Amino acid sequence: MESKEVVKLLGFWVSQSSMRVEWALRLKGVEYEYIEEDIFNKSPLLLELNPVHKKVPVLIHGEKVILESFVILEYIDETWKQYPILPQDPYDRAMARFWAKFAEEKFLDNAFKAMCTQGVQKEGYLKQAKEYLEKIEEVLIKGKSKFFGGENIGYLDIVLGVISYWLPLWEVVGCMKIVDPIQFPSTTLWMENFRNHPVIKDKLPPRDKMVVYYQWRSKEIGARMASARKS
């Protein structure tokens, strides 16, 4: 039977995308072997398994290789039926997929770039990030239950979960404030609930290591963005 095949995950300790997959596997009680990948010195295994994007996470299930965190989440949900993370109703599923894409491509992307930049650029990304967060706060989170999955964590919680832990760290590193609790009370409450869930709180990267990492990484990406603007 499928679920007896060995499950391995190639990840990177600080990657939000890798962590999403680990959260999903743990919520479903699926045993897996974690393989740490140094994304700055990519292994032959990673390059062989993901020749197209050369990125983590990579889920290996028996002989099968699954790539891209959103794709992996859906695969996990379709393969291990306990603790369903996507809603049953097609319309609710479409909403979850829409908001996951929006949160990743619009909100998180701008928040990350705000961390990496200075001055006018930073202000621009911050303004965008806050506008997108307003949509998330008003349309998505306000007035809803504890998690998007109801009383249980679901797909959209897992995707957005980054906001609860990575984003506050990005705010520290980037000397900026995005999630003002007064302006975003529902988001703030959701973040706290998510962070305190027993499965989640047990699987978060070490905060001090993350700060050091993002201090270096944000400067490196900021420099790359600046030189791209000049060319």
Add this chain to the structure above:
Amino acid sequence: MADNKKITLLNSWISPFGIRVRIALAHKGIEYDYKEENLSNKSPLLLQMNPVKKQIPVLIHDGKPVCESMVIVQYIDEVWNQKSPLLPADPCQRAQARFWADFVDKKVYSLGRQLWITTGEALEAAKKEFLDCFKLLEGELGQKPYFGGETLGFVDVALIPFYLWFSALEHCGNFIMVEECPKIVAWAHRCMENDCVSKTLPDLEKAFGFLMEIIKKQRADK
């Protein structure tokens, strides 16, 4: 099941994203009301139905909006699941299809646009990336008639609307698609043998003319 509830599509005729949804609806034999949007003067209905991104396509089913083209295509496949599935049943094959549809989403549109707006060295670099991307897609297609296997599938629907762009991109990048990616061109012609594609895609010449006008304007604005 869902058949007797009203369906409306808010769209723009030239949008490859809208074409994806129209192909999926035609593939399933679903009737719907079509509303052409003027994107420089968006209707109150569009702004109400997609307040977050204010973009087409939007599928309104029984009064409820669904946005983002491949989210809509999956929704259509899940609701009208009795016939002509676009995604396979097996979870691993579904993951492969979603991966490649995501690849098309991340690469084809933005690389194609780079070809429109860049010149000189930047254009040559964009052209190389664009063609590399299509060569990867050829690898994924392999010997199969469609990405979906024997019939049109999820990835075919994601990619075929960009066939409309080929002539304009060849013109901008000074290359010939059938020489660079013969398998993709053969696949596109094969897709066009399906009514749901050939009756949905706008006339190629009309599209070429329209795209060239946009390209001229965008290059002039730069």
